[in-house]
Every structure is written in C-alpha cells, then in structure tokens.
Amino acid sequence: MKKKLLYLLGIILSLACLYGVIFYFSFFQGDAYIKDGLVHVNAVKKDGLDQYKPIQTDYKISLPEARPLSDVSFTILGTELPNTIKPLLYGKRYYLPINYISNLFNFTYQNKILKHKDITINLTNKTWLINEKSYNPRGILLNYNNIDYISLSDIEYLFNKTIIFDDEHKSIAILNSSLNKRDAKTLPLKDGKVALLRFEDVTAGSSFESTLSQAKFKAMADSLYKNNLRFNVTWIPRYVNPEKKIDNDLTTSDSFNNIGFINMLDYLINSNGQIGLHGYTHQAGDTSSAVGSELTKTDNSTDAETRKVIESAIYTANYLNIPVYFFESPHYHATANQKKIIGEYFQYQYEPYSILEYTALIQTSNGNLFIPTPLSYVKNRDVTPILKKLKSSPPNFLASMFYHPSLELDYITLSTNNNLFKPTFNESSILQKLIKGFKENDYITIHPTDFNN
Numbered sequence: 001m002k003k004k005l006l007y008l009l010g011i012i013l014s015l016a017c018l019y020g021v022i023f024y025f026s027f028f029q030g031d032a033y034i035k036d037g038l039v040h041v042n043a044v045k046k047d048g049l050d051q052y053k054p055i056q057t058d059y060k061i062s063l064p065e066a067r068p069l070s071d072v073s074f075t076i077l078g079t080e081l082p083n084t085i086k087p088l089l090y091g092k093r094y095y096l097p098i099n100y101i102s103n104l105f106n107f108t109y110q111n112k113i114l115k116h117k118d119i120t121i122n123l124t125n126k127t128w129l130i131n132e133k134s135y136n137p138r139g140i141l142l143n144y145n146n147i148d149y150i151s152l153s154d155i156e157y158l159f160n161k162t163i164i165f166d167d168e169h170k171s172i173a174i175l176n177s178s179l180n181k182r183d184a185k186t187l188p189l190k191d192g193k194v195a196l197l198r199f200e201d202v203t204a205g206s207s208f209e210s211t212l213s214q215a216k217f218k219a220m221a222d223s224l225y226k227n228n229l230r231f232n233v234t235w236i237p238r239y240v241n242p243e244k245k246i247d248n249d250l251t252t253s254d255s256f257n258n259i260g261f262i263n264m265l266d267y268l269i270n271s272n273g274q275i276g277l278h279g280y281t282h283q284a285g286d287t288s289s290a291v292g293s294e295l296t297k298t299d300n301s302t303d304a305e306t307r308k309v310i311e312s313a314i315y316t317a318n319y320l321n322i323p324v325y326f327f328e329s330p331h332y333h334a335t336a337n338q339k340k341i342i343g344e345y346f347q348y349q350y351e352p353y354s355i356l357e358y359t360a361l362i363q364t365s366n367g368n369l370f371i372p373t374p375l376s377y378v379k380n381r382d383v384t385p386i387l388k389k390l391k392s393s394p395p396n397f398l399a400s401m402f403y404h405p406s407l408e409l410d411y412i413t414l415s416t417n418n419n420l421f422k423p424t425f426n427e428s429s430i431l432q433k434l435i436k437g438f439k440e441n442d443y444i445t446i447h448p449t450d451f452n453n
C-alpha cells in the first residue's frame with residue numbers, strides 16, 4: 001500500500017516537473033519568423049487575435065487654448081527666428097506658422113496644401129497625405145488669429161529635420177537630418193527570424209528629464225531607423241519621486257523639459273518606435289518611479305484601484321495624443337487578476353503570462369497575447385550573453401529583450417556642425433553591438449502588434 005502511494009506520488013511529481021520544463025522552454029510555441037512580410041509562430045492564432053474587443057475608454061479631453069510663447073528662443077538652420085514670428089504652445093507642443101516654415105524650406109503653402117517639386121502634402125483631414133502615403137500628425141493643423149500653425153514634431157517629419165531642445169539656454173534649434181523619413185515607403189517586414197527590442201522605464205524624470213538625453217534618444221531612434229529595425233518603448237506617464245518632492249504630471253505642467261520630452265516621444269513614434277504603457281507612476285507609497293512597484297498583491301490590489309492605474313495612464317496618453325499599443329506591469333509584478341483587468345484594455349501584454357509560463361508566447365481565449373522577454377536584459381552593460389543567444393538560440397526561443405536607454409547616453413556624442421544633426425556612437429555602444437547582433441544573425445525586430453499583421 002505504502003509502495004503504491006510512493007509510486008503514485010513519484011508519477012505525479014515527474015509529470016509536474018515535465019509540465020514545468022515544457023512550458024519553461026515553450027516546446028510547443030514554434031519558431032517565430034517572418035515570411036512575405038507576415039509574422040508566423042505556432043503559438044499565435046491570428047483569427048483568435050481578431051476576436052479581441054477592448055473596453056472603450058472615451059475620455060473627454062479639453063485642452064487649454066493655444067497661447068503665445070515668449071520665453072523660448074528659436075534658431076532655424078542657424079538663423080534666429082525674427083521677432084515678428086510668434087511661436088505658440090498648444091496641447092503640450094510648440095507650434096510655428098506654416099507659411100513662414102514652408103517658405104524657408106522652399107515649399108509653398110496654400111489652401112492647406114504644402115508643395116515642393118513632386119511632393120504634395122495635404123493637411124485637410126485629420127490624417128494628412130504625403131503624396132499617396134497617409135501620415136498621422138503628432139500635433140494638429142492649428143488656426144490661430146487666422147494663421148495656420150504646425151507643431152515642431154510635424155515640422156521634423158515633413159521637412160526632414162531634427163530639433164534639439166536646450167534647457168540650459170531655453171532655446172530650440174531646428175537642424176537638418178541626414179534621414180528622409182517623410183518620403184520613405186513603408187516597406188513590409190523583411191524575411192528572417194523574429195526579435196523584439198524594448199526600451200524600458202522611459203519617463204519625464206531622472207535621465208530623460210534632461211534635454212541633452214532627449215536629443216541622444218533621438219540619435220538612438222535614428223540609428224535603429226537607418227538599420228530598418230523597429231523598436232518598442234515602455235513609458236511611465238507620471239514621474240514621482242517623494243524623496244525629492246517631485247510629482248511630474250505631463251497633463252498639467254508646461255515646463256520646457258516636459259515639452260521637449262513629448263517632442264522626443266513624437267520623434268520615436270515617427271522613427272518606427274511603438275509606445276506602450278508601463279504602469280502610471282511605476283511606484284507606490286514612498287518609492288520612486290521606475291524603482292517601486294505599482295500593481296502587486298498589496299499595491300493597488302482591488303479591481304477599482306487597478307483600473308484607476310490603467311485608466312489614469314491611458315488618460316495621460318490620450319491627453320498628449322501619444323498612441324499606446326501595449327501594457328507592461330512594473331517589474332512584471334501584476335497578479336493574475338490584475339493581468340486579467342489589464343487585458344480588458346490592452347490586447348498586447350508585454351510580459352510573461354505567469355511564473356510557470358515565463359518564456360512562452362501565450363494567447364488567451366479572449367484574444368490577449370502575452371509577450372515575454374526570454375532574452376532578458378542588458379545587465380552591467382554587458383551585451384555578450386545576449387549576443388551569444390542571438391548567434392545560437394535554443395529551438396523555439398523567442399529573441400525578445402529589453403534594456404534601459406539611459407545606459408546608452410554615455411556612448412553618444414552629438415555634433416551640430418553645418419546645422420546638421422550628427423550623432424556619433426563610440427565603440428562601447430550597447431545599441432550598436434545589438435544592432436550588429438540582430439543583423440548578423442538575420443533577426444528582424446518587430447512591434448507587438450506585428451504578431452497580427
């Protein structure tokens with residue numbers, strides 16, 4: 001009798017172990033690859049994803065009226081903006097008159113149409129048209145005292161410029177970019193193996209409060225864009241640091257650095273970056289953003305509190321017109337129930353489904369997709385373990401990783417000679433090593449939403 005019981009226990013134990021191993025190594029999910037522009041992986045059933053219906057979050061947003069700016073100076077390709085031209089602030093973005101800008105860059109502007117040689121840009125509707133290509137403007141076509149204005153972020157995209165904010169002098173420089181994002185065709189994803197790159201803990205505080213860091217992040221985005229690599233960004237919408245008495249709410253503050261930060265997010269979006277939410281403040285109680293947790297079995301644990309966190313974050317994104325496509329709970333700490341609630345708002349949950357299924361892509365019956373990061377992250381600035389895995393990855397391994405973009409800042413130098421935005425990465429650059437690793441091993445980086453392209 002005792003022997004039988006032990007035997008049974010043995011079987012149960014080995015089955016449990018096997019189950020753990022199978023899910024840990026995700027034997028059944030298949031290899032993720034791209035063929036003819038489409039992402040394929042056994043674990044993802046696209047018709048199941050199509051069934052997903054998110055909760056409608058229809059927040060009423062009322063932005064303050066546009067107002068003239070007086071305390072910020074501008075240079076455009078080295079020439080100071082004349083006193084007669086009055087920049088505006090609207091919706092946490094700076095604006096300049098289109099007529100003035102288009103003249104400067106040899107375009108004509110008439111009846112909401114910008115023209116230069118064979119380029120026609122139609123600004124009539126909410127979605128703008130660049131020849132045949134549609135473009136979702138980061139700002140709006142703003143009419144103020146019968147003059148049309150355009151946001152700095154849209155100037156960057158439409159005229160192939162990069163704009164640098166300088167918080168020391170409270171000045172803004174519009175520079176030429178060596179990239180032509182405006183006229184680039186949106187090419188389908190190239191054939192290859194799937195990888196995902198995520199920049200973690202991006203917030204208007206700490207490292208990226210500084211406008212110099214913001215400009216360096218633009219350089220990183222350019223570098224990825226140039227290499228045809230898509231990237232993802234987890235954004236913490238509200239930076240809180242109780243010890244330093246900082247609570248930076250982007251919907252209420254008009255600070256120069258915050259406007260610079262939003263302009264940087266716009267630039268990342270226009271460089272093939274996809275943004276997602278990483279909690280609302282990524283902290284609770286006395287802890288700081290990005291250090292503390294926000295969704296755990298003790299933090300914001302009731303359904304109502306969990307919803308409040310998610311909805312506050314979505315409200316901020318909507319207020320600032322920053323489209324967000326996925327959610328990642330701070331430190332992956334959300335409970336099963338909190339993840340279920342997150343899934344009502346976001347189809348793409350950019351974190352492991354559970355401890356047991358830590359490295360597998362998991363699609364739920366509601367059409368949610370959990371995207372883990374089996375490649376882990378850059379620890380101690382050492383990329384070697386990641387590069388090794390890219391070179392010889394285990395079967396069915398999802399090459400998905402994250403790292404903190406603040407780590408990269410020391411390796412970038414910016415030059416603005418001849419009014420050209422020209423970054424240089426030194427040989428220690430983590431980003432350049434990763435880009436090389438992806439390319440040499442035939443990896444194509446994708447967005448979470450590409451799983452259903």
Ligand SMILES: [Zn+2]
Nearest residue numbers: 201290330331
């Ligand atoms: Zn985080």
